[in-house]
Amino acid sequence: MSDVTLTIDGVSATVPRGTTIMQAADTVGIRIPRLCYHPRLSIEGACRVCVVEVEGARNLVASCHYPAEDGMVVRTHTPEILQLRRDIVELLLDNHPEDCNTCERDGNCELQRLAYATGIRERLFAGERKHYEKDNLGPAIIRDPDKCILCGRCVRVCGEIQEVGCLGQVNRGFKTVVMPAHDAPMVETVCTGCGQCVNVCPTAAFLEKDATADLMKAIEDPEMIVVSQMAPSVRAAIGEAFGEAPGKAYEGEIYAAMRRIGVDYVFDTQFSADLTIMEEGAEFVKKLAEGGPLPNITSCCPTWVKYCETFHPNLLHLLSTAKSPMSMQGAMVKTYWAEKMGIDPSRIFSLAVMCCTCKKFEATRPELFVNGLPAVDRVLTTREFAWLLRNYGIDFTHLQPEEADNPLGESTGAGVIFGATGGVTEAALRTAYYLLFQKDLPADALNFEQVRGLKGVREATLDFEGTAVRLAVVHGLSNANEVLDRLIAGGEYHWIEVMGCPGGCVGGGGQPYAGANAVPLDECLLAQRASALYNLDAAREIRCSHHNPSIQRLYQEYLGDPLGHKAHELLHTYYYPRVPMGVRPQEAQV
Numbered sequence: 001m002s003d004v005t006l007t008i009d010g011v012s013a014t015v016p017r018g019t020t021i022m023q024a025a026d027t028v029g030i031r032i033p034r035l036c037y038h039p040r041l042s043i044e045g046a047c048r049v050c051v052v053e054v055e056g057a058r059n060l061v062a063s064c065h066y067p068a069e070d071g072m073v074v075r076t077h078t079p080e081i082l083q084l085r086r087d088i089v090e091l092l093l094d095n096h097p098e099d100c101n102t103c104e105r106d107g108n109c110e111l112q113r114l115a116y117a118t119g120i121r122e123r124l125f126a127g128e129r130k131h132y133e134k135d136n137l138g139p140a141i142i143r144d145p146d147k148c149i150l151c152g153r154c155v156r157v158c159g160e161i162q163e164v165g166c167l168g169q170v171n172r173g174f175k176t177v178v179m180p181a182h183d184a185p186m187v188e189t190v191c192t193g194c195g196q197c198v199n200v201c202p203t204a205a206f207l208e209k210d211a212t213a214d215l216m217k218a219i220e221d222p223e224m225i226v227v228s229q230m231a232p233s234v235r236a237a238i239g240e241a242f243g244e245a246p247g248k249a250y251e252g253e254i255y256a257a258m259r260r261i262g263v264d265y266v267f268d269t270q271f272s273a274d275l276t277i278m279e280e281g282a283e284f285v286k287k288l289a290e291g292g293p294l295p296n297i298t299s300c301c302p303t304w305v306k307y308c309e310t311f312h313p314n315l316l317h318l319l320s321t322a323k324s325p326m327s328m329q330g331a332m333v334k335t336y337w338a339e340k341m342g343i344d345p346s347r348i349f350s351l352a353v354m355c356c357t358c359k360k361f362e363a364t365r366p367e368l369f370v371n372g373l374p375a376v377d378r379v380l381t382t383r384e385f386a387w388l389l390r391n392y393g394i395d396f397t398h399l400q401p402e403e404a405d406n407p408l409g410e411s412t413g414a415g416v417i418f419g420a421t422g423g424v425t426e427a428a429l430r431t432a433y434y435l436l437f438q439k440d441l442p443a444d445a446l447n448f449e450q451v452r453g454l455k456g457v458r459e460a461t462l463d464f465e466g467t468a469v470r471l472a473v474v475h476g477l478s479n480a481n482e483v484l485d486r487l488i489a490g491g492e493y494h495w496i497e498v499m500g501c502p503g504g505c506v507g508g509g510g511q512p513y514a515g516a517n518a519v520p521l522d523e524c525l526l527a528q529r530a531s532a533l534y535n536l537d538a539a540r541e542i543r544c545s546h547h548n549p550s551i552q553r554l555y556q557e558y559l560g561d562p563l564g565h566k567a568h569e570l571l572h573t574y575y576y577p578r579v580p581m582g583v584r585p586q587e588a589q590v
Contacts, residue, residue: 138187195357195509233419252401270411303500330375381510421504
């Protein structure tokens, strides 16, 4: 494809034909304001704050979709354009709540930044404002239509990236609003709780449901023993919430921070990631030996599990019955660890810090409760945890690293990489090989590059001592549909890993908001977060789950063998088809 050269504000830019004016401007350091635009989504062209003047054109054009042409002369900040942008943003603001100082997005709101950049210092328009009730009935996502600016990003990410189609714009003109069908509560719809709407929303029209107050209350209660865990990907992204560049893992600092806020015992979800591999790996090897049912489809992502229950209930028998690492960890805390410590499980407040908004939903699933108690009492997202540290006055990036507590804090490199797409597969392959042949892979063969990277669908066929193992690794629910369509059409797979969010857990709906010059779902950002986890894996002395000494001790002292009776009772679960409005058919257990 040939290149075109144009001039933008007197600066020459040469870009491939088909590049938009906005993209061309970005290449030469000229940032045209934008609201509805997002690089991973289709072009909406609705907000019009990105309009520019093209010499010879009759009208101003939206730079987000107007193609650059050879010889084009573009001006991005004439007096007319600056005034027009200001008028548009003023109109948005005057139909917006006046609560910036108490809004969760204060200081990290794209509308707020745009208002500052366009020079708005007062509200000039007065009149009727829209008002809709806030939807906070579900455990994961809050929808606040009053803060919606109708950019359409949430609708597009839900429909295009996730292929859920929960949201849409209804009504017309001033009464237009984004909502699920029939204005139903999000929890009663096909919403998977992935939180990608939260990630792409420029304001605070979508948020995770806050659980920090419940944690703070438990910390102050002398009768409660607070026990924590954190997902692998939290350590790969939390630094961004404190202004640090992506790509550095803060593991020991999080352990230290947990203790500073008053957590009594600091464990790590990476321990139970290793435990998950022992169960899921054994399950996979058993299915290989017995001829099925295959493929074995991963089940550690609650977004994917809920999506499968809703849209592909006929495939539920293929899902691994292994609980997620979070739920396994919670189960072990309130059984094995509680018994070792002589603690009444009802006195344990089990906290999970997760990259994922849907983990809040997972914690409420009654089939995951242990002896009538929730395995995990509350889930905080990475964003909530970062706020909590600020609230406690903790200078996070200057903390001295500490170690996790044992016996539920020791982990291997295999547990670390769960946070990146392909990581579960890679970890499982390391242990499945051992279970099949009673020997380890060579040290230089532990990295499975075939399943790494950010391509939406990765497929590979591996040779395990003459046994061909066909794999598929996907992230993002639209990519999952692509592979499932192949499977339904007769495609043969032995193993399929599905992560609901782009990039896997590193791109979870609860991760830090991107900064002023970055965008959520940006592949470079996701790759940097993933690299932080791969670096931790490479530095680990033990890189295979089956060699974790604490895992070996757990089976010897308490669980017996993988897939044994006690392991099945505490570490495995079941699924059920979901029908409209969240009704749960009691006879539909799978």
